[in-house]
Amino acid sequence: MSPPIEFELRRRTLLAGSAAIAMSAASGQRSAAQTVTPTGTPVGPESTAVTLTVNGEERELTVDNRTTLLDALREQLKLTGTKKGCDHGQCGACTCTVNGQRINSCLSLAVMHDGDEVKTIEGIGTPEQMDPMQAAFVENDGFQCGYCTPGQITSAKSVIEEIRAGIPSHVTGNLTAEIALTDAEIRERMSGNICRCGAYANILAAITQVAEGDEA
Amino acid sequence: MRAFSYEKVTDPAQAAARAAEVEGAKFLAGGTNLLDLMKLEIERPAHVIDVNGLGLDEITETEEGGLRIGALVTNTALSADARIRRNYAVLTRAIAAGASGQLRNKATTGGNLLQRTRCPYFYDTAQPCNKRAPGSGCAALSEGAFSRQLGVIGTSDACIATHPSDMAVGMRVLDAVVETVTPEGMTRSIPLEEFHLLPGDTPERENALMPGELITAVTLPAPVGGEQKYHKVRDRASYAFALVSVALIRQPDGTERVALGGVAPKPWRSAAADAELSNGAAAVMAELLGGARPTEENAFKITLAERTLAAMLAEE
Numbered sequence: 001m002s003p004p005i006e007f008e009l010r011r012r013t014l015l016a017g018s019a020a021i022a023m024s025a026a027s028g029q030r031s032a033a034q035t036v037t038p039t040g041t042p043v044g045p046e047s048t049a050v051t052l053t054v055n056g057e058e059r060e061l062t063v064d065n066r067t068t069l070l071d072a073l074r075e076q077l078k079l080t081g082t083k084k085g086c087d088h089g090q091c092g093a094c095t096c097t098v099n100g101q102r103i104n105s106c107l108s109l110a111v112m113h114d115g116d117e118v119k120t121i122e123g124i125g126t127p128e129q130m131d132p133m134q135a136a137f138v139e140n141d142g143f144q145c146g147y148c149t150p151g152q153i154t155s156a157k158s159v160i161e162e163i164r165a166g167i168p169s170h171v172t173g174n175l176t177a178e179i180a181l182t183d184a185e186i187r188e189r190m191s192g193n194i195c196r197c198g199a200y201a202n203i204l205a206a207i208t209q210v211a212e213g214d215e216a
Numbered sequence: 217m218r219a220f221s222y223e224k225v226t227d228p229a230q231a232a233a234r235a236a237e238v239e240g241a242k243f244l245a246g247g248t249n250l251l252d253l254m255k256l257e258i259e260r261p262a263h264v265i266d267v268n269g270l271g272l273d274e275i276t277e278t279e280e281g282g283l284r285i286g287a288l289v290t291n292t293a294l295s296a297d298a299r300i301r302r303n304y305a306v307l308t309r310a311i312a313a314g315a316s317g318q319l320r321n322k323a324t325t326g327g328n329l330l331q332r333t334r335c336p337y338f339y340d341t342a343q344p345c346n347k348r349a350p351g352s353g354c355a356a357l358s359e360g361a362f363s364r365q366l367g368v369i370g371t372s373d374a375c376i377a378t379h380p381s382d383m384a385v386g387m388r389v390l391d392a393v394v395e396t397v398t399p400e401g402m403t404r405s406i407p408l409e410e411f412h413l414l415p416g417d418t419p420e421r422e423n424a425l426m427p428g429e430l431i432t433a434v435t436l437p438a439p440v441g442g443e444q445k446y447h448k449v450r451d452r453a454s455y456a457f458a459l460v461s462v463a464l465i466r467q468p469d470g471t472e473r474v475a476l477g478g479v480a481p482k483p484w485r486s487a488a489a490d491a492e493l494s495n496g497a498a499a500v501m502a503e504l505l506g507g508a509r510p511t512e513e514n515a516f517k518i519t520l521a522e523r524t525l526a527a528m529l530a531e532e
């Protein structure tokens with residue numbers, strides 16, 4: 001018989017809510033608080049000039065340093081195809097590619113991307129000349145409200161490239177063999193794109209259609 | 217978000233010196249944790265030092281036969297590196313189990329180790345939190361609090377938060393070492409075991425870095441071989457933090473190493489627990505989690521950890 005795991009339940013003894021806040025106010029300024037949330041003041045300009053190549057076109061803009069790549073695209077360059085869902089990396093609506101890799105543009109600053117190549121849904125295709133992935137989304141009803149769709153399509157194209165490049169995922173079996181383009185692989189790799197309308201089954205069908213078409 | 221000045225640096229020692237010299241300076245790598253927290257004004261740097269130009273984005277071989285992973289190597293690049301996939305599979309598995317494809321493309325080796333807790337009360341600035349606002353109390357330990365995700369061991373009366381990284385758990389079981397450069401230009405090597413601190417009375421102090429100190433690399437010793445696995449249990453199949461995760465390396469001679477994620481303020485491992493494998497999962501966990509102090513809501517993690525390891529040991 002193995003020994004049991006011995007443990008003791010932690011009691012809820014500590015202060016909470018208003019009592020705690022009153023306590024901390026009473027104890028006054030603690031120096032440790034400053035090491036956690038540094039104070040200080042900016043020591044240089046609070047805005048910066050950057051050059052981005054967006055959908056193949058060089059764009060020069062001056063951004064407040066706080067501007068995310070997402071806000072620069074939407075608010076300054078008026079490329080509103082890239083959507084803002086959560087603004088915290090949790091939904092994937094803001095997915096675009098930078099130097100060929102998909103990222104969450106809400107968790108990146110525009111100033112970090114000086115000289116980078118950005119591609120948004122507007123650069124992937126147009127209503128007249130759709131990318132095969134866009135066409136497959138239309139054909140398979142891969143959306144309902146459409147809000148998550150630019151991010152889904154951008155991610156979907158990257159997913160196929162990432163599998164072909166041999167980048168393993170959480171569901172990849174053998175890490176040293178070629179990665180198979182399975183439903184499980186696509187689902188796992190698309191997990192960073194949430195669809196509130198629940199169009200997942202049709203999104204999967206669209207991606208599979210493109211992946212199989214590429215192979216044929 | 218608070219206003220900040222911004223600078224790019226190209227030399228590691230210069231970066232560290234600048235960070236020590238400018239009050240309220242912070243390094244920015246992938247930005248996936250720092251910017252999230254800056255939007256919530258949990259982090260409020262006055263000056264941001266972008267370290268992406270430091271050239272620390274390569275994985276090279278060490279003289280000891282191991283690998284040196286530059287601090288700016290992305291999680292995607294690290295998990296996909298052929299040498300890592302072949303010889304350090306537990307690390308590929310751990311990284312691939314975390315976050316999403318988009319996030320892993322930006323997340324870096326150094327930033328991942330330094331990501332902050334996912335305790336919901338740390339994120340809610342209306343709540344007391346000793347980690348965010350030292351001395352304010354711990355909302356996670358208040359009556360009716362939601363502590364299901366939080367820590368069961370290594371925690372304190374001041375803070376029961378976990379360290380949320382999957383990558384760090386894989387690195388811990390591989391005996392990784394963190395390399396740094398100080399503001400004075402000196403280099404240091406800190407075993408990952410000693411890198412993250414337990415909260416004690418100062419949960420705001422989370423790691424062994426000195427002010428301004430920059431992580432330059434993480435080194436892995438020569439490959440140890442064996443069968444390497446990482447199992448992560450979470451509330452949904454993907455894109456969620458661990459309730460419990462188990463990193464396991466089993467050798468043909470029966471020796472093993474186990475590290476746990478999701479249970480403590482750092483990847484949780486002990487030599488005494490490693491020595492218990494031949495006696496089964498319950499014996500390992502009696503060593504590793506004996507003396508745990510869970511809350512009523514998260515006591516299940518102790519059973520879950522044991523069962524996860526048992527399932528891994530039962531697999532062929």
Ligand SMILES: Cc1cc2nc3c(=O)[nH]c(=O)nc-3n(C[C@H](O)[C@H](O)[C@H](O)COP(=O)(O)OP(=O)(O)OC[C@H]3O[C@@H](n4cnc5c(N)ncnc54)[C@H](O)[C@@H]3O)c2cc1C
Nearest residue numbers: 089245246247248249250314315324326327328381382431
């Ligand atoms: C929705 C979501 C889900 C996630 N899920 C998971 C998950 O399941 N598992 C998991 O492990 N992680 C998860 N993450 C966290 C993610 O892995 C981290 O945000 C990422 O690894 C941080 O790396 P970064 O390079 O972006 O760091 P940054 O945000 O750039 O920096 C983080 C911190 O590290 C400091 N820093 C960065 N580099 C250095 C350096 N070289 N030297 C000294 N200091 C440095 C910065 O100053 C900052 O304080 C998730 C994140 C999000 C947003």
Ligand code: SF4
Nearest residue numbers: 335345346354375376
């Ligand atoms: S557990 Fe730690 S991080 Fe969470 S509220 Fe308490 S002090 Fe803050």
Ligand code: FES
Nearest residue numbers: 085086087092106
């Ligand atoms: S808006 Fe960027 S991930 Fe949700």
Ligand code: FES
Nearest residue numbers: 144146195196197
């Ligand atoms: S189509 Fe509506 S959110 Fe996905």
